[in-house]
Amino acid sequence: MVVVRIIVKIVLLPVRxxxxxxxxxxxxxxxxxxxxxxxxxxxxxxxxxxxxxxGQETGTEAVRMLVAGFILYILLCFLAGQWCGWKQSKSD
Known part of the structure; x- marks a missing residue:
């Protein structure tokens, strides 16, 4: 059984x-x-x-832009990084 495992690992090395x-x-x-x-x-x-x-924008427009900036930063970047870390830890 041990020999078969070694052979399978050698055969699947290119896939890995x-x-x-x-x-x-x-x-x-x-x-x-x-x-x-x-x-x-x-x-x-x-x-x-x-x-x-x-004074180029009102307060509500500035808040909307700040919310859009934080969403781009937090949701897309942080969650993508967390997902990659989670997938990598699952594969090990």
Whole structure:
């Protein structure tokens, strides 16, 4: 039985390597999109604060922009990172 397990592990080694490479590529794209959304949400929040500070927007519009910036930051970036961590811990 031990010999069969070793043979199966050797035969499935290329599959495991391919799946590891796919996981690394997906993790890279998740990191890249998180970086883009962090920058975008920062720009939105800074625009909201400065727009309200210089009197270009009302308070409700500034709050709406701040909420949109926080949603981009919290929901998309944080939850995607948590999901990747959860999937990685499940695969181990």
């Amino acid at each position: 390597i391919c799946l590891t490479m796919i996981q690394l590529v997906v993790m890279f794209f998740t990191w890249l999109s998180a970086t883009v959304f962090h920058i975008l949400s920062g720009i939105i929040c800074i625009t909201a604060v400065l727009g309200y500070g210089f």
